[in-house]
């Protein structure tokens with residue numbers, strides 16, 4: 452076989468993730484690989500934990516990146532906190548709540564489902580009813596930012612309900628972290644996982660997680676061994692240390708050294724910007740994109756009150772082959788936007804404004820490119836107004 456180096460095209464990533472990666476971060480990935488127990492690497496790991504505490508707004512000592520993508524962060528939360536025979540209340544308002552159910556069942560536990568329509572947030576009243584009806588439940592699990600629909604749920608209220616009913620909370624913050632407020636200590640979140648490829652704008656493949664003292668206590672007092680050797684936090688803590696800096700480190704697995712340089716750089720950049728400014732930037736870019744899309748005549752799927760600024764679900768115009776539009780954007784403009792999933796497949800586009808992607812030039816590129824392609828396809832849209840509507844917000 453004769454193969455040559457892979458040269459990816461340069462795209463603008465405005466789908467549901469991964470998002471665009473800043474050149475500074477790509478440069479960090481290319482720094483020399485050192486040993487994963489090298490004293491200088493261990494110092495960097497300690498800094499990485501402190502940076503993740505900043506991003507999660509927590510003092511939790513068990514705040515680390517799992518060496519695998521967001522799905523592994525999800526599994527870490529479930530396999531460590533759920534035991535055979537447990538009952539877990541799981542909220543499902545899109546694809547990822549369904550994956551939580553899978554995780555619970557694979558732990559040998561029972562999932563009590565609280566269902567909400569796609570595009571709607573989790574309804575706290577239904578959650579309260581489920582918790583009252585199942586006093587044996589030990590965990591409440593929900594997705595803060597449902598990437599499949601663009602809906603934000605009220606994590607603070609849901610975590611309060613969990614505590615009132617003696618449950619630990621497991622929160623999926625894969626799409627929310629750094630894009631909208633996530634307050635681990637302020638909201639009393641017990642276990643949270645995220646992904647690096649969304650609003651942190653890092654390369655995919657790592658999953659930041661954080662666990663409260665209550666959660667650590669449950670992990671350390673389990674009756675059954677965690678079924679996953681790789682994700683067993685009792686073992687992982689031996690490598691990452693479960694306290695402050697300077698803890699002794701033992702080999703557990705070979706950490707993805709260069710990928711962790713990248714995450715470190717992404718988090719340094721987050722501290723330079725300031726997390727509140729990052730939230731505000733996502734909001735501002737969303738407002739501009741929304742103004743442009745609505746001026747064009749496109750309708751949002753999620754109510755304004757529950758909409759995620761970083762994941763914009765809009766309905767494709769009637770009679771338009773939405774996949775053809777995405778293909779033309781990719782081929783003619785090097786612009787990736789996302790397709791609808793599940794019930795929304797073929798009907799909805801998911802336009803991401805995550806991390807480094809959330810910039811004015813991308814908002815304008817997306818509006819111009821969409822208008823050009825839809826215009827040529829004779830879609831029923833208003834022409835010549837979208838960028839002006841976005842500009843009014845951008846220059847305000």
Ligand code: PLP
Pocket residue numbers: 467468520521522523525547594596597598599623625626646655656
């Ligand atoms: N949870 C949510 C809400 C997500 O959006 C994703 C990925 O898009 C995941 C979990 C899984 O993350 P990964 O694809 O990094 O494994």
